[in-house]
Structures are given as C-alpha cells and as structure tokens.
Amino acid sequence: MSPTRIVNIAMVAVAVAALWAAPRAHAGESHYHRYAVGERAGGMGGAFTALADESTGAFYNPAGIVDAPRRGRAAMGLTVSAYQLSFLRHESRVSLGDKAQDLSITDFSTFASAFGYVHTFGKGPKHAVGLTITVPENDSSAGSVNLSGVRLPASSATDGLEFRSADLTQSFRALSQAILFGLTYAVAPHPRISVGASLLYALRRERVLSSLFLTGDTNRGRVATTETLEAQSLHGALAGELGVKVRATEHLRFGVSVRSPQGRIHNGASVFRAGAEGSPAVFNSSELDVYAPEPLRLAVGVAWEVPKRYTLAFDLKWFASLEPYSPLIVTRPAGTTVFRATEVSRRNVVNVSLGGEWRASEQIALRGGFFTDFTGRPPAAPVLDGPEHINLYGLAFALAWLTNETTLTFGVNWAFGLGDVPGVRNRFTDQQEVFNASASRHFVTFFFGGSYSL
Amino acid sequence: MSAPARLPSAQRSPIFGAAVRLVLVGVAATLSWPGRAQASEYHYQSFMLGERAMGMGGAYTALGASPISTWYNPAGLAFSTGTRLSVQTGVYGLASERVTGSPDLLTSDSSQFLTFPSTGALSRRFGDKHFFGFAVVTPDVDHRSAHLVARNIPFTAANGAAATLDSFSLLQDDRDTTLWTGVSYAMRVHRRFSFGVSLFFPLRDRSLLSKTQATFNDQVAASTQVDLSSLHVSLLGMVGVRWEPIDGLFFGATFRTPNARILSTAKGSVSTFDADMSGRADVNLSGVQYKLPWRASFGVAYAQARRFSVAADISVHGAVDPYTFLEGTDNVGMPIEPELSLVQKDSVVNTNIGAEYWLGGIVPVRAGFFTNFSARGTPSARARELSLFGLSGVIGGQGDVPNRYGVTFGTGFDTGRTTLGLNFNYVFGESQAELVTRTAPRPVSLLLIGVSGSYAF
Numbered sequence: 001m002s003p004t005r006i007v008n009i010a011m012v013a014v015a016v017a018a019l020w021a022a023p024r025a026h027a028g029e030s031h032y033h034r035y036a037v038g039e040r041a042g043g044m045g046g047a048f049t050a051l052a053d054e055s056t057g058a059f060y061n062p063a064g065i066v067d068a069p070r071r072g073r074a075a076m077g078l079t080v081s082a083y084q085l086s087f088l089r090h091e092s093r094v095s096l097g098d099k100a101q102d103l104s105i106t107d108f109s110t111f112a113s114a115f116g117y118v119h120t121f122g123k124g125p126k127h128a129v130g131l132t133i134t135v136p137e138n139d140s141s142a143g144s145v146n147l148s149g150v151r152l153p154a155s156s157a158t159d160g161l162e163f164r165s166a167d168l169t170q171s172f173r174a175l176s177q178a179i180l181f182g183l184t185y186a187v188a189p190h191p192r193i194s195v196g197a198s199l200l201y202a203l204r205r206e207r208v209l210s211s212l213f214l215t216g217d218t219n220r221g222r223v224a225t226t227e228t229l230e231a232q233s234l235h236g237a238l239a240g241e242l243g244v245k246v247r248a249t250e251h252l253r254f255g256v257s258v259r260s261p262q263g264r265i266h267n268g269a270s271v272f273r274a275g276a277e278g279s280p281a282v283f284n285s286s287e288l289d290v291y292a293p294e295p296l297r298l299a300v301g302v303a304w305e306v307p308k309r310y311t312l313a314f315d316l317k318w319f320a321s322l323e324p325y326s327p328l329i330v331t332r333p334a335g336t337t338v339f340r341a342t343e344v345s346r347r348n349v350v351n352v353s354l355g356g357e358w359r360a361s362e363q364i365a366l367r368g369g370f371f372t373d374f375t376g377r378p379p380a381a382p383v384l385d386g387p388e389h390i391n392l393y394g395l396a397f398a399l400a401w402l403t404n405e406t407t408l409t410f411g412v413n414w415a416f417g418l419g420d421v422p423g424v425r426n427r428f429t430d431q432q433e434v435f436n437a438s439a440s441r442h443f444v445t446f447f448f449g450g451s452y453s454l
Numbered sequence: 455m456s457a458p459a460r461l462p463s464a465q466r467s468p469i470f471g472a473a474v475r476l477v478l479v480g481v482a483a484t485l486s487w488p489g490r491a492q493a494s495e496y497h498y499q500s501f502m503l504g505e506r507a508m509g510m511g512g513a514y515t516a517l518g519a520s521p522i523s524t525w526y527n528p529a530g531l532a533f534s535t536g537t538r539l540s541v542q543t544g545v546y547g548l549a550s551e552r553v554t555g556s557p558d559l560l561t562s563d564s565s566q567f568l569t570f571p572s573t574g575a576l577s578r579r580f581g582d583k584h585f586f587g588f589a590v591v592t593p594d595v596d597h598r599s600a601h602l603v604a605r606n607i608p609f610t611a612a613n614g615a616a617a618t619l620d621s622f623s624l625l626q627d628d629r630d631t632t633l634w635t636g637v638s639y640a641m642r643v644h645r646r647f648s649f650g651v652s653l654f655f656p657l658r659d660r661s662l663l664s665k666t667q668a669t670f671n672d673q674v675a676a677s678t679q680v681d682l683s684s685l686h687v688s689l690l691g692m693v694g695v696r697w698e699p700i701d702g703l704f705f706g707a708t709f710r711t712p713n714a715r716i717l718s719t720a721k722g723s724v725s726t727f728d729a730d731m732s733g734r735a736d737v738n739l740s741g742v743q744y745k746l747p748w749r750a751s752f753g754v755a756y757a758q759a760r761r762f763s764v765a766a767d768i769s770v771h772g773a774v775d776p777y778t779f780l781e782g783t784d785n786v787g788m789p790i791e792p793e794l795s796l797v798q799k800d801s802v803v804n805t806n807i808g809a810e811y812w813l814g815g816i817v818p819v820r821a822g823f824f825t826n827f828s829a830r831g832t833p834s835a836r837a838r839e840l841s842l843f844g845l846s847g848v849i850g851g852q853g854d855v856p857n858r859y860g861v862t863f864g865t866g867f868d869t870g871r872t873t874l875g876l877n878f879n880y881v882f883g884e885s886q887a888e889l890v891t892r893t894a895p896r897p898v899s900l901l902l903i904g905v906s907g908s909y910a911f
Contacts, residue, residue: 108659110570110571110592110595110631111569111570111571112569112570112571115905135569142629142661142663142683144681144723146723169679169723169725171663171679171681171723172663173599173627173629173661173663175597177567177569179567179569203567205566205567207599207627209599209625209626209627209663209665211625211663211665211679212679213677213679213725213726226667226674226677226679228623228625228665228667230599230601230625230627232599272601272603272623272625274623274625274665274667274669274674275674276673276674280603280621280623280667280669282603403909405871405872405909406872406909408909448574450907450909452872452874452907452909
C-alpha cells in the first residue's frame, strides 16, 4: 500500500502545541538579576546602590557617578561579560501520547555587557554626566527534541486519529536580550549628599525559529505534517530613574534609587508561519503588537567602606507587580485578532545582594558576593505549556588589579536554581495529566573589565 | 503569456522524488545562502580589529607597534614599548539585510543589533630585544535570522510538463562565531629591523537551523529541516618583518600559512517530508572542515610621532582547492553528496588605506578605507543542477559574489601611557538574492561602534 498523507486539524493542533513549548523556555520575562552588571559591582554580587562609584554605576544608582574614580575630569569603564554558559533542564517538557522527554539545553554566548563614561565639571558642587550601555539580560538557547514510536489512541483531541507509531522531531533556536542605554546627570550639593537622575532607553529583542516534523502510521494510513514558526520582535521603551547617595560618616554610605516602570515608545515584529496546508503566512509590524514592560524598581543599599582596605555592601531591590498582559497580539487589517499569546503577570519580588571587597595589597583587590534572582512569576496550578517557576541564587567572585589610573578585573558570576515547570503525561489522550515537574537552571558568566581615569 | 498549468499529481514523483534527494537539497539550501556583511565563508576582513588599526581601515602591517600586532604583523611588537595591555571590548553594531523584490519575492527586514567583545591583546618586553605577545580576537561574528519566500514559481518538470509551485520558502537561524587565540614572539635584530612569528588557534563555533519548504496545490509538496552544530579548531602560523629604512618610513610584510585542522566536532539531523516518504534522517556527521588559504600582506607607512601618519596595505589570499564542508554520511549510509557542501575559494586581493592626524598631540583623528572582496568561486555545474529539484536557478544566491567595501573613522585620547578610542566601522555592498527562479537586489550593511583602550604598565 502506498503511503497516504493526511493533514487535518488534529495533526496541526498537535504540531503547533509542540512548536511553542520548547523555544519559549527562556527565563527572561520574569527575572531581574541574572548576573551582576559592572566591573566592581560584578564581583560584589550587584550590592552597589550605596556605592555606584564606577563609570557604569548609574545602572545601580545615578547619584553615585559623582564619586567615580578619576584623575582629571573623566572616567571610562569597560566591562565584557564575554562568555556565558547556560544550562537548562525541564522534566517531561515534551510529551506526546505515551512518550515524554526532558528538555535539556546547553548554550554558549558572548556579549558586551556594560560600558560607561563619566565626565565631571563645575568648580563648586561636583557635577557629573554619564553615558551607560548595559546588557542586563542575555538568554540564548538552541536545541532539539525527538520522540520515536509514540502510541496515541484515538480520542476527541485527535479527531479520531489513532497513532500506532509516530515520530516527532523538532529543532529550535531562541534569543532574548535586553539592552539599556542611559544618560545620567548627578550633582553633589553637599559634601555628604549627591543626587542623580537617569533617562533610560530600554531595547528588548527576541528571536525564535522553531521547526518540526510529525509523522506516523495511523488508522487512516501513513500521515505527516510539518510546522515552522519564525518570530522576531523589537520593543523600545523609556524609563526614568532618580537616586540619592548619602555619605553619612567617613565610612558609612546609604543609597536609594527608584526606577520608573517602562513606557513603550515603539515596537516592531515579524512572524512567519508555514504549516503543511497552504502557502506560508507572513505577518508584519502593522499586524503585530509586541509588549514587554518592566515594573517599578526601588533599590535601597547600605555600605561600609574603608578606602584601600575593605568594603561591605548590602542591597534590597523591590520590583513591583505587573497586571496581566499579552506579549504578542496578532491582528489582521480588519482588526480581527487572530492570535493572542498567553497572558503574563508578575508578582512583587524582593531580591537581595551582599558583597564585599578586600584590598590584599595596594594593587590587588579580591571581591565576592551573593545575590538572589527570584522569579516574578506567581506560583500557580500547573497549566499546559505554562511557564517555569524557578528562584535563582547567585555567587560572584572577582580579582582586580588596580593602579592610580586603571583597573583590570577578571570575574565570574554563577547563578543556579531549582523549581518547577508544568510537565505533561499522556498528552492528547484521555489520560492527559498536567503536573508540576522539576526544573533547573544554571548560568556561568565569565567577565573581564577595565577602567581608565583620564 | 498564460501561466503554466499546475503539475498533475500523477506526475509528481519524478519531481518530488526520494528523501535522499531532499536531504541533499536541504543541505544545499542551508549552506549556499551567503552571509551578510560580516561572517562569511568567502570574505576575509569583515571588520577591523584593534584600537588604532580599526580607525585606520586596518592598514597596520607596516604601521603596527602595539599588542594587536600579534594579529597584523608580529614583527611590530618589537617596536612597542614595555608591557602594554590593549582591549577593544565593547563592540555594538547594527547589521542590515533586505530583499526588496517583486511581490513574488519578499523577506522580512532582518536587521540585527549586535553586541560582542572583539579584542584583548597583551605585549611584554624581555630585555632590549625580545618581545612576547598574546591576543584573543573575534575577527568575524554573525547572528542572523532571515527568511525568503518566492511565490508562483514556474518550472519544467523532469517529464517535460510545465507546472507552477505555489511557494518556496527558506528560513534560517545562523550563529557563526570565530575566536582566535594567538601567541607571538618578536626580536629587534637591529634598531631599524625586526622580525616576528605568531601561532594562532582559530576556533569557529556554528549553530544553524534551516528549513526549506515547497507548497503545491495548497499543500506542502516537499520540506527539509537541517539542524547543525559544529566546532572547528585549527592551527596556523604567521611570520612577519618590519623595516624602518629612514626615520618615520616603515615597510612591513607577513606571510600566514593555511590552517590545519586539529579538532572538529559536529552533530546534526536532517528531516524530510514529501509526497512519497516522510521521516527523519539523522545525518551521521563526523566533522566539518573550514579551510583558510595562505595570506601574504605588504604594507608601507609614514609616521611623524604625534603629528600624522599615513599607511597602506595590500593583502593576497591564495585559492583553496574544492573541499567538502560537511563530512559524514546521509540517511542511507552514503557519503554526503560532495557537490552540495562544496566550498571553493578563488584567490583575492584586498587593500587597506588609512590616515591619522593628531590634534594637540593627544587626540588622534583617524580615517580609513578597505575592500572586502569575495573569494567565492563559480559553483560547479553539478552543484547548480542539484540546487533545487533540478529547477533552473539556484537557492539563496549560490552564484552570489558580493564585493564589499568598508570605511572607518576613529578618535580618542592618547596620553602615551593610556589610550582611549572610539571607532566606527561601516561595511556595505549589494548582491543579488536568488530563490529558485526569482532574483532581487540584496543590499547589505554593517555598522559597528567599537570602544577600546590600552594601558602601558
């Protein structure tokens, strides 16, 4: 009997469900502190609100840049989180009939994480202006899943199609990256107090390509289908930040900064979908609405700093909740909504950072830190293809070589966490069960940086 | 002219044939889409490296006397002073690729924002004559996501019948990163003459997902998915000399050997779908091959310290005999069709020109120009024939030979001991996008902003 191809609604439903699950496994939407940005801050776990005294310090507290070390009028810092290894494991993430497979991803990426420039002026109170470019989030993944010999009984979900032996193969690539461009002004009206303000332009870009084939022998002969999805989006937003730094005593520092919620100013996207039926569909920016908000952030820090001996610092960062929103809505010119991505909501999150620095000698500094990166996703009953819920904990370490005009730092951040993710058994059968499966993430980010005082 | 009739289903088999053929077609589609303005199999200087060198368009063979000389001409290290660390860390860029063809050939705007580290280099002097260098550089990087769709494609089937494909699409996500790690030794054999050697370990990491799909009579007639991940590490050497016959006038020359593979890993799968057979074919890949040709560079420069400099380079890359990029067997145990992953490089000559003028002896202003000509050879008749179902035309521009040009500009501070630089590197070119029988202009551009600095200990 020659093979027969059947492409029906049930097949497409099975394929599309699988298509979305794996590549959307990135954690970016709900975490705020994947690694510590900055040269000195990177080694101190991001406990930098009360210090913020390097050229990229405006990321933590705009008021701190008046204290950026410099010989003359300017300081410039370069930090590269050059090499990031990420590991992800989701138990039973991919399931079809009687077969399930864990999703396991190892990925390697390189990116420039922070650049800062600070210039001071004025003969009375110290004034400073700063420019920062930071990449607080970089999430890249590439992987594939394969299920072979799947048995799937006929059911309403499959429109009566019974798979006696089916094969699913899927490959995907995904990238989610946030880039913050900041302009900062700070002034020290009093020797012990400085205030600062930043205007931030936040760019978030996402990219997904996912492709699968589903084939099998069924009660209606040999069947097959294929699905492809490619999506790219760019989301630009503005935010403002105000900060205060107080040098209460010779060694005691306090810092507070408030970053406003982001307001979207532009968005663009393209989506390409090709199924087994008909010609491919292309959606452009006029039909797509991308939304990637960030909430209000309040950071409070305290530090004890004995210059050229040691520093201890502690931060609390509160991120407000966000009302449910849909990251992607597809409409046709007539205004008809043809797709609305599952709504995302975020709860209140409080993260802590704790860091220390010890000057082993005039030229050598050792730094260490600890930080949390709790998820903004509310815990909820497991929902099919729902998001993961993982709280991350991080450790930081750095070795710095300091001279009067330069610094050079090598460091590493390691963030790790265990949590849960909706897993599913017996998918598309009458025994389908969604449950909380285990999930884990690890990020190792090696960075090196340098700064120059002009 | 009336549109050709659709192909009757009974005549499909000669065209949408065996899965093996589709495996080959998918691989061909995957490999034949040339890179954008940056990472490409056939271009050798997509953007410039180094603080001063980037600003001067890469004309650094004769001029170079800094840690990045490990990359340009190791003999230049012997003219550097003491121990110096040079870092060109933050590189931020915008890469753009568009195809603006007829309504039957379209693509989304595949502009990408890039952020990557570029260069770290260190030089150190031992005694009066001996110098060592170490460099980690990223000479090429490409993270690209693109799709092309051609619609209503007339073609002639194997049995001579005229038919029309509804559409043919190509989607790709390509991450191509190179990282070269090198060490150098240089000796100042005379006040005016030095020589040096470098040893490099080029690493190329590539992750590629590609999907091709043809639709006919409102259904997929054939589709191929290629998932490829590979790592390739090789070794090559470079020797160089630098001569200063009179004060301020410099000549430089280098020769770089072809690379020799020392490590290669690859894994991949190819999945196919057609009217006669559906299934997955795990390709048994044993490795990948990336061959770099020999390179000879010659440079001349005239420099008045902290006043002005002018420099020019000419570099010749040799040809590379045809070789197979993918090594392994296909789904039926046969060696992967050599013609379909065939790489052939012609010899190519590139030039670099740069100038530098100092304001107040502390602020250098630099500008440069460089060419980035393609080494792509003419594809063989067999490769063109197999490009897609035997249709005329090629996939994704297999005959595409874009030549590119770059301009650079840079400025900064240089106190002698500490330098800071801000450089701009813009590369542009235009080629033809081809998808089956459709062609359209395909302008490409790459704008990079590099932030750099160095410090002498």
